[in-house]
Amino acid sequence: MSRLLKVILPVLILAIGFGAFRLLVATKPEKASPSVQERVWRVAVEPVELLTAAPQLELYGRVETPDLLRATAPASAWVTEVLVQDGDVVAEGDVLLRLDERDFEPRIAQVEAEIADLEAQIASEKNRFETDRLALEQEQRLLKLAQDAVERQQRLKTQQVGAEQALDDAKRTEAQQQLTVTNREMSIADHPSRLRGLEARLASAKARLAELRLEFERATLKAPYDGIVTGVEVTEGDQVTKGEALVRLYATESLEIRARIPAPYQDEMIEAVKQDLSLSASATIGGESLQLRFDRLAGEADPSGVDALFKLDGDPTLLRLGQLLTVSLERPMREAVVEVPFRAVYGGGRIYLVEDGRMRGIDVESLGTRISAAGEERLLVRSDQLAAGDALVTTHMPNAIEGLRVAIVGAEPAGSSREPTPTPTPAPGPSPEPDVAEATSGAPDSPN
Template sequence: MKRLLKVLLPILLLAIGFGVFQMLKATKPEKQSPTVQERVWRVEVEPVELVRASPELELYGQVETPDLLRATASAAAWVTEVQVQDGDLVEKGQVLLRLDERDFLPRIAQVEAEIADLQAQIESEQNRFETDKLALEQERRLLELARQGVARQQRLKTQKVGAEQALDEAEQAEAQQQLAVSQREMNIADHPSRLRALQARLASAEARLLELELEYERATVRAPYDGIISRVAVTEGDQVSKGEALARLYAIDSLEIRARVPAPYQDELIAALRQGEPLTASTTIGGERLALTLDRLAGEADPSGVDALFQVQGDPAVLRLGQLLTVQLERPAREAVVAVPFRAVYGGGRLYVVEDGRMRGIDVESLGTREGDGDEERLLVQSDALAPGDALVTTHMPNAIEGLRVEIINDEALEGTAGGASEAVSDRTLGPAADAVPADAASSGLSAAGGRTR
């Protein structure tokens, strides 16, 4: 009996335990399965507005001028007076500096004396010519008398009453007189050559005098126009050589701005200039905006672009030669463009709009920047997929994705806009809203349709 009890007792305990387990399992409370609720991100939007606008192109330019005057020394001299400094505003005719007149006057006096000597030589040559003409007549008469004397002696010799010596003497006198006449004729014939030589020397001396007088006149350096002194290279007491730079001056009205235009924009600017379309620009100096106008493009270009030259429409006195400036150029106007804040742009060419409570990505073409209301710089974009009144997402989400469910928090921005904006607001799903957009929005367990563009 005891032996049977030892065998049945363990089996009985196991049966009781299994029965208790089955009872507990059958009577345990049912656990409800958790429901996954999709999260909604709060965003701000603004309505899409298609406008006609001119994209702005930011350029970096430098102030220059084609009328830079470099005043140089007219001759080797000493500087006796300097009346201007670098940066001075000067008026036309104002004295800038002077060179010592004692370096000019002695040379002028020397050339004047040379001219007086040549003029006297010319007068002497004229007198000599008149004298030679009168003397030639007398010489020819004497030659005729000498010839008559020879003929007389020949007759006497033929009659054998004349001496041979007398005939020789008569012939010798005739030959000498013939030589005198030839010499006088040669002097008269050479008169034009001698006179031209003296006149040429006189003309050379007079030209030299004009040159020296011009050098003396330029010893006092004056401003040829209203301008600004950009450099003074000498001081009183300096010795300068001919052609050495003394000062630099440029006209205020001649200032222009040269800026490099990138190659992709070169063709549209050339086309606008050919059509006579005015292209305006501006730059900011000391908080004040200065108006500019695109005047022309440079004659040479390289693979990086071409230089554009801008005329100043405002007061050019605020500019200085060599000054570096940022120029905002208004490119030719484009139709049906949208000005969007930079925070709404992803990857430089993608926007998001809200449709049926979800974000839909749109690829756009970036045209350039434009200053909007409140001096806010905006990006001008263009796309056929953008329609007026679309709810453009302006809250920047670090990991924005296609199909992300959102809630618009500034409904008033869409009031009065067309169709799709109201529909985008109506299909919202209640749930915990995020006051801030976390960086891990894409990892919240949502299934997204389409790819993700940053």
């Protein structure tokens, strides 16, 4: 009996264990299969607004002027007074410096004396001419008497009652009187030449006097126009020579800004000039905006572009010659353009819209920048696929791709017919990103 028990008991224990195992397997709870849910990215959007606007082109310009005056000394003199210094703003007629007048007065007095002498010589020449004219009449009568005397002596000699000596004396007197008449006639004939010579010398002296008086007038150097002094080359007590530089200044009204137009925009500017378009520009100095006006293109260009010249519509005293400025040029108007923030543009030519809770990429043409009404610099883009009211993604997504699931922060885009996927409750562990809803599996993370 005990032997049989030893054989049955192990078999019974194995049967009971196997039955318990089968019972546990049959009654174990079923494990739920894991669900895969797409990650939803929270983004900000703004509605697309189609505008007619002028793209702005940022240029770097330099202030210059074609009217840089270099005032020089009119003659050798001493500097007695200097009334300006570098950087002074002067008005038309303001005295800049004075030269010693005593260096000019003796030369003027000398030429005035020469003029008086020439005027006296001219008057004497006219008197001489009148005297010669009157004397010629008398000498011609004397010549007639001498000729009559010769004829009388010749008749007496023919009648053999006159002496040979008397005839010779009569002929000698006639010849001498003829010579006198000839000299007088020559003197009268030379009168116009002598008079013209004296008058020419007088005119030369008067021109010299006018030159000296002009030099004397310029001894007091005055500003010829409203301008800014860029340099004073002398000081009181200096001795200067004729033509030596004294003061340099430029007219404030003649200031202009020269800026290089890059080669890609050169054809556009040339076409604007052909169509006589009025293009405006602006620059900022010390927090104050200056309005500029496109005036003309330079006569020369090179492979990098062509220079544009701008006139100033504003207070020119804010500018200084040689100053460097950042110029914002208003290019020709474009239609159906959209202002977008720079963070909304990927790769320089792609933006994303939100449609049915997903991102849709659109390739756009970049036209340039523009300062918005809020003072923010924005990019102007254009595309036939953009329509007014489209939801433009303004949050920069490092992993932006076509079809990425997104949720709009604060509101749904107009026209969306599909609710965003609910955000699952995150499991215990590290906190999720502040602008991203955590899920069991994520979308592709490759950046665009």
